[in-house]
Amino acid sequence: MKFRKTGSSESKVSLEMTPMIDVVFQLLIFFMFTFKIVTVEGEFAITMPAAEQGSAAPTSENITALPDIQVRLSASPTGELAGIQVGDNQMQSLEQLAQTLKEIVGDDPQLASDVEMQIVAPDHLKYGFVVGTINAAAKVRIQKIKFNPPGS
Amino acid sequence: MKLRKSHSTSEDAVLDMTPMIDMTFQLIAFFMFTLNFSNDLLDERVRLPLADSATPTTQSPQSPIYINMSRDGMVYLLGGESADPQADASTIRRHLAVEAQLAKVNMKVAGVDPTAGLWTTIVIRADDNAPYGSVQKVIQIAQQTGFTKFWLRATKSQ
Numbered sequence: 001m002k003f004r005k006t007g008s009s010e011s012k013v014s015l016e017m018t019p020m021i022d023v024v025f026q027l028l029i030f031f032m033f034t035f036k037i038v039t040v041e042g043e044f045a046i047t048m049p050a051a052e053q054g055s056a057a058p059t060s061e062n063i064t065a066l067p068d069i070q071v072r073l074s075a076s077p078t079g080e081l082a083g084i085q086v087g088d089n090q091m092q093s094l095e096q097l098a099q100t101l102k103e104i105v106g107d108d109p110q111l112a113s114d115v116e117m118q119i120v121a122p123d124h125l126k127y128g129f130v131v132g133t134i135n136a137a138a139k140v141r142i143q144k145i146k147f148n149p150p151g152s
Numbered sequence: 153m154k155l156r157k158s159h160s161t162s163e164d165a166v167l168d169m170t171p172m173i174d175m176t177f178q179l180i181a182f183f184m185f186t187l188n189f190s191n192d193l194l195d196e197r198v199r200l201p202l203a204d205s206a207t208p209t210t211q212s213p214q215s216p217i218y219i220n221m222s223r224d225g226m227v228y229l230l231g232g233e234s235a236d237p238q239a240d241a242s243t244i245r246r247h248l249a250v251e252a253q254l255a256k257v258n259m260k261v262a263g264v265d266p267t268a269g270l271w272t273t274i275v276i277r278a279d280d281n282a283p284y285g286s287v288q289k290v291i292q293i294a295q296q297t298g299f300t301k302f303w304l305r306a307t308k309s310q
Contacts, residue, residue: 017169024176031183041277042206043303049269050295079283123285127221127278128201130287131306135203147288 044134046145069104069117069142071097071133075125084133094129098136105140116144195220195228201280203306213273213303215258217251219294221278225286237289244290248297256298269300277305 074083084091091097105112117137121130134145198220221227226234227244235243252270259266274294278287291302 017173021169021173021176024173024180027180028176028183031180031187034187035183039307039309040208041200041305042203042208042308043275043305044203044206045209045273046302046304047300048291048295048302049300050298079281121284123283123288125284126280127282127284127287128280130284131201131203131206131280131304134304135205135306138203138205147291149288149292 044131044138044145046134048146068146069101069115071117071119073119073121073125073129073133075122075129077124079124079126081125081129081132094132094136097133098139101136101140101142105142109141112141113143115142116146117142118146118148120148195277197222197228198277198279199223199281200277200305200307202309204308206306206308213275214271214301215255216273216275216303217248217299218275218277219290221276221282221286221290223279223281225283227286227290237286237293241289241293245293245297248294248299252297252299270298271301272299273301273303274299275303275305 069086072085073081074085076082081094084094084097086097086100089100091100101117105115119130119133121133137145219227222234225238226236228234229243229247233243237244251272255270255272256266259271264271274291276287276290294302
């Protein structure tokens with residue numbers, strides 16, 4: 001006890017703070033400038049193998065038990081969404097499309113994973129509306145989504 | 153002058169550094185942990201479409217290739233190049249063919265049969281306003297070069 005006391009009094013340990021604070025501020029500024037707010041991105045995972053040659057036209061042999069849901073989108077000249085059609089029914093909005101798809105698929109997850117949806121849209125339609133359509137399909141867990149070949 | 157000197161000698165101004173250093177270390181720790189280098193391939197010029205059921209999957213894609221598409225339908229390639237898939241499909245095809253070749257070699261090395269489909273995931277980050285035809289074209293080119301897995305990126309909110 002005595003020893004320690006004399007030791008501390010005879011030479012006071014002074015830590016030089018200045019270089020440490022300099023470095024710390026450098027680090028702080030580096031990390032601040034590299035800071036980037038990353039928005040969370042979600043995704044729709046779609047498996048789309050290349051269509052085999054000659055299988056484009058459905059024949060009586062390869063028609064599956066479940067008919068495809070075909071969603072036709074039309075666009076105004078500026079690329080805005082002008083109309084949605086499922087089969088012969090006109091939809092007013094993407095919400096109504098989601099509702100219709102829900103009626104078709106119901107609550108059956110098996111049916112939802114088996115059913116195949118095809119999206120047919122003109123080339124100049126804005127991509128966001130196509131994603132909106134996929135979004136509506138994803139809500140009822142339709143997993144098989146096909147696009148029409150470009151230019152058709 | 154005299155006043156100041158007497159003042160400093162009588163009461164030595166000691167700045168307590170501890171709280172400041174504590175706080176600074178906190179800040180450094182925060183910025184360090186939020187720093188991520190993984191998003192270098194994401195292009196900030198692309199404004200993704202909104203979709204509330206686009207869920208971020210927890211697993212990262214298998215050896216992904218990112219394709220960023222601007223609002224006018226141009227695909228940004230590595231090296232600052234950009235190409236229009238409608239007008240200049242061959243450039244994109246050439247890039248993807250190289251990637252497909254590489255993926256085949258990698259799969260063979262790993263002992264996976266590449267004929268069943270390449271394991272590469274094509275992550276498409278297309279702008280909200282990009283023309284649908286250009287996206288389709290890119291997908292078609294990718295399909296023709298042997299890719300089958302696609303991820304369409306979207307955001308939940310802006």
